[in-house]
Amino acid sequence: MRLDMNKIIYKVCLTYLLIFSLVPAMVSAKDAARPELKQITLSLSPKDGLSIKSLKLTDGREIIPPSPLPLFSLLLSEKLFSAAGIKPEASREISVTLTSGHPASPGVSSAQELLEFSLEGKIKARLTAKASAYPGLSLVLKLENISPEKVKVENLVPLGEGPDRVYITAGLPNKWPHYLSRTLLYRPGHQPIGVLLPDNAWHLGFCDLEVAPGLNLVALARRDRSEKTEIRRWAATLEPGGFLEYNLYFDIHPADISPFKGLASDLLFPPEPWFDGLRLMFQERYLYDLEKFDNSLYEREDLKWVRKAYLMLLQFAWDHAYYDRQSGRYTFYENLLAWDKLVGGVDIYAIWPTWPRLGLDQRNQWDMYRHLPGGLAELKKQVAYVHQKGKKYFISYNPWDESTRREEHLQAMEGILRELDADGVILDTWGESSREFQAMADRVKPGIIMYSEGMAVPKDMPGIVTGRVHDALYLPPLLNLNKFIKPDNAIFRVIQLGEGRFRREASVAFFNGYGSEINTMRPGRPETIEEDLSHLGRTLKILRENHSAFISPDWIPFYPVLEDGLWANCWPADNKIIFTVFSLKPEGYRGPLIPIREKPGYHFVSLWRHEELKPEKVGDRLYLPAELEAFSRHHLDTRLEGSLDCLAALPEIIKAWRYRDKIAVKLATKPVEGRLVVTPGNPSYQARKAVFPASDLEFSLWEQFQGKGEKVVIQLFSAGGELLDEAVISLPVALPRLVNPVRPTPRAERAPEGMVEIPAGEYLFTTVGNPDDANPVIPYPEKAEGEKILMPRFFMDKYPVTNAQFALFLKKSGYKPKDPTNFLKHWVNGKPPAGQENHPVVWVNLEDAEAYARWAGKRLPTEAEWQYAAQGTDGRQYPWGNELDPTRCNHKTGQTTAVEAHPAGASPFGVEDLVGNVWQLTADVYDNGVYSYVMIKGGSYYAPEASIWYPKSGPLPVNRQQTLLLISPGLDRNATVGFRCVKDAVQK
Template identity: 35%
Template sequence: MLKYKPLFLSLFFSFFLITAGWSQVSKSQGLTTRHYQLIEAPTGPEKWDAWRNELRAWKDSTLRHLNYKDENYRNPDFKWASNAYSTFFLMANEKTLYDRNGNFDIRACLRKYEDEYGGVDVVVLWPTYPQLGFDDRTQFDFYRNLPGGINGLKKLSAELHAMGKKLMIAYNPWDNIARKQGIRDEDELLKMVKEVGADGVYLDTISIVDGFFDDLQKAKKGAIFQSEIPINPEALNLVHQSWLEVGWNEKYKNLEFGEVPHLVRNRWLEQKHMIYRLSRFSHEQSTLIQNAWVNGCGLVIWENVFGTVNPLNPRDKYYYKAILPVLRQYTPFFTEGEWTPLFPIKLNRVFASEWKLGTKTLWTVINRQEQGTVGKLFEQEYVKGMRYFDLISGAEILTTLEEGKVSIYADFKPKAIAGILGIPEDECSPEFYAFLKKQAVEFEKADFSTAFALPAHTLKPVNATEKYKVSLIPKEMSRIPVSADSVNMTFAFRQRECGFYPIGNYVDYSYSQTRNEITTGKVSLRLQPFAMDKKLVTNAQFAIFLKASGYKPEHPENFLKHWKDGKPSKGLENHPVTYVDLHDARAYAKWAKKRLPTEAEWQWAAQNGQEATAYPWGNALDSTLVNTGQWSATTPVTQFEKGKTKTGLYDMSGNVWQMTESERTDGYNDYCILRGGAWYINRASEWYADQGAQKTNFGAKYLLTWPGLDRCATVGFRCVADME
């Protein structure tokens, strides 16, 4: 018997508090909740001593109140968690993750991020959102559907360990699909961690799993939790790592951009607790990087944000690359050193933390201004043989001696970061100088530009078919009348973090846009004459194709998964074929001397041309004319006679999503656009992919990973042919 309440109930309660707008501040009278995640400092330096004294007293009282023991940080099994300063959020569909044969190539994938960001310590592998919910596969199925299944993940984990890195499996508590199938989330998680050899669980949208930590150790000794959201102080000994993202709580979002850098609460309470700072959609992140630096926090490396690409600007990348090696090299200062936040600095708009450890002192310094600054930073009592170096630039610091005090001077670039180390001369080892030299080389070649460039989205060319004469159009197709001139259409999609592609005024996803809002873009183009299949391609038709062509996919995983013994299940012959990917559909279309429709062709046909109807049959949704969740699976392709378009096309809304010839790449993601919607609906979460029957102008972005994952129970296709 498990010694804790069912995981999903615990998580549901936590998730409810978060999504309902509750925060720790709502308990402001409580000792542990007196301060929010970012503790605001007085703007006047004359008040800082009193502020620090109050915070030290609050920290001591809070830890006594909690009867806090840091045994899980002192335990050698977990020491790695306090020293891992960078988490790389890796989308499983990232192109560089795979070699040309479709197998994992994690070394090639990490090479860029290691070179540009200063190293990767932890990899969070993420195959689920935003794809999860197109059909009823569980989040755990998404991991198993990656190349090689569990064995492939086990090899990936072993290779990361050989590189000195850790692997985290993500958990999405909002996904209820496994639970609906009678599968317990906790069992699946523990099984996967054990089988894969993962180093922990990334908690999506939640901060703690009550009672689960001990069982996690049975699955993998030394495994930890990394939480996407800040944790309560009560959970400090159970959650070793957590994220702190800008603007997470709207009431307090402006704190991040105050002149005086704020103190990170959980880092102050437990210096060994690893906090990762990030702002996933910001194009300029200097403020967060500076905050991480003065708080001794780590950073999230995340360019491919659920399918929206957001690389950092050159200056931010450089500072990632500059500070991460220092954090790793001098981690005892940040985890065990005596920390003085807002150490007094003499230069205007320059701030610092002081970290003392043994005979050495380290100051993490930031220049808040978008302009350079020169002058005296601070003074120290003279100690014979003490030298001062900037660990960022690799240079020795200019100092002067007067009346027994050493003055340390600075010459900072705009928004500069410095790491000044006071070190006795007899401790300046060859290894120390080698580290400085490496930092100096990076500093000399650093690009401090703040310009950023979003990647272009390149559309794969469409191969035309042989042009049919009107009199020779196959009987299973309808001729679609087109205008002799250019046509104007409106494409629509739901605002999700995966974005879409540049269309109209839409460029990329950001927090300035309302999540789940329907966004539209205007398209103007000229259509060439074409004919379209009246029906979706059926299981029976696809079986004929296989027999006649001998087609076999290069990667057979999940190919026609719903068939039995290589044949369509009895009674499903006239249902749309599913569990095929884009390559499979194209192979069928080529054999049939057809092709897949473009988005514009598909929509023009579905909306009855110039009439631009919202649905194939008219402008109002009528659930009697479409398969939109009333059935538990697909329906025959000719079932909805009254749901046809005026040209006789069935199922242009509902039943199954339809692939279009819209494959694009942004260099990170390959994707295509699905049209029409499908039968499957699960209302348990807003985070699921688009579901149910859709309007004729609606498209869903479908990220392409590899065939075993791309093949889906709710995605099929129909074909078109070019005409004279």
């Protein structure tokens, strides 16, 4: 008997040697670059149970963990059991060294004695080596129920659970709303957080921990064969005599190697060491579901369009929003675009005319399409309409339809797709597609997508380029590791409108970088739908505009953050990095969060709040600040929990600044067919915006947006709609905006009669407000503090417009104001007062003055033009110099004087009567969203002094500003306000 056992062991070992001699040919280049795990020495001892005693690497190093590592832990009939509790049958230590997946135990007990042990007297366990196409070490743990009762096994974690290691296992209760989303990721020093695993791996166990400085051991457990065992998602119940097998996979990885390249290597800090173990097992090994990933479907150009699709609408054919049976008409056409202003439009429309009506009679699923009102011809018309609007159209397929009228499925599906010119198929009840189905679709036309009801598991992902997070997961975990396994798989989270609020669902999909499927099958359309759709639209806009980042194969789940209870995913692209941030802190958060490095030529922006960010220093690192809104604590564990932020590192392409009411933009690079989008306030699909070609530009805020917005967001997009850069200019509250743009006059070669030439020149334009009122209730336009302006040549009236000139205007033009209240109130019988013909005209309002200017072929001067003409180029305070000289002007005489009465008060350019006689209207009219006013200059003869609350008047410095609030002609006409005109000149 002993001889036979030795023969068996010999044959098994020989088989392992043959298998593993082939493994190096299958090793990836990435794996070949790192030292591999060559041997594990296991020890079964009375003291430490079944544990890993040492590791040996291919570079010759031997690693002895600081303390023995239990081979695994599990829940045995709901009681935590560790391999450290396993005792050898004999009270002595047994050691075995496993090399490349096969046992080699010179000088120790036989393999049978070594690999068999008992768990609590209920389970007989056997450990054997297993061949694998990947590096590392693979074992099979067979658990056999030797008790007379059922035994439940779950939560098997290789290397065991523990506060010093990162591991994944079920942790939430097996009840609603978590009964389909129980798995948690545990990290030292952090609260555990939910993760979503592939449908065939919800039970898996994962562990990663440091075994030596700079070196981590990573392990994965997957269930395999079973007999007489009830398999549930997380638990397996073994009948007496039943067995269950787990495959255990072990490998090592460096703990101090950054996975980043390019821009990411300059800006990012390395993730925590466990991330490389997660990447190794999930992204490189595909959870050992397949030996090689056939990427051919993902590389097809015709199928890549679906990656940029972030919103699908799936609709029953008997939905009132699709067809109104009362009127006998399709409402589809008017409702397809109903949510565009909230969500930016659906990318894919899908019709479902089959289940639950299918099977009431002999008609098959394809007959349901044919018998809709108008038949296939009408559906073809709908598809054409969808295509015209830039969207795609899917049909639905029920593979279980085998009892109705016989019609070969693939052939019928091909016919419907061809007839309608549809773009995809929803595969009901399936979690995968097949080469056969894709080949059928390819015969119809390029680009047809298969979309399964469930998410494909890794072994099926090569056959389908889309995925779906089912609404049966009422509160899906925060992190979807399916997206990590295959980042360019186009995933959609199902949002069931009839189930009420879905704010959290949109947030979690956004956090994971994928889109949503609005499913309208369940009846009920809550009143809050527009509020939640608006939130969904906010996430979709960022997803669509940063698509290149959200399909990055290098994305980092749970990038390190400064505050627990907040999580960040990092999405590096070639020229930008995006961070999606999710918070479960009901109190909210505001402060430094994400470690970052600075790089010349890059800046940081919150794409969620549209604010420029400045990194804050904490210790020896810089951190990007985040701001997460508070929410009610009662919303925890509901679809209203959580809040978002989205931070970005972007290249500094846009240089933008504000000059009073104008925004100037200069671009470092100008993308071909790119565009600049300018939004007053936060961009959204509802927001008003202005779109310009990608070039340098200048525009007036008032002309574009009137009084809206406390910020201006300037975004540069590529021709394909990718966000390249964003600049944010904050606007002061109640910013006065110039609302009266200059309308040039016909240009004159020389000065018309009564005007003087104002030569072109560089002018340092500086203004001041009332020195006794530093904080006026109604803010003045922002002070011009040393702004250099290139003033063009123009002509200005030598004097203010006089009563006589205005009387001539009235006679020649027949002008009559619509509202004559207080119009020329000081005139007598419609004529200027005797002896005041040459005094400045007053009791006119802005519209009266503009009417005169148009009649004269002139216009009112801007404030800068008036002040330049009065001041010259040397910055003097008064037209004649820097000191007030009462002899050179009307100095508070209490009445107007003739305009030519003070020739000594002329400016350097020869303009007279600029200060002290009457306030003079300019063309600069401002609106702050509440009030409108026009700027007046110069002061007047009337200077009340009994109170500080009166406006300062008399002859004022030419850089002094004063507003005239506008409301109606009767109140706007004043005894102290006149005007003069300017005319544009031919430039020399």
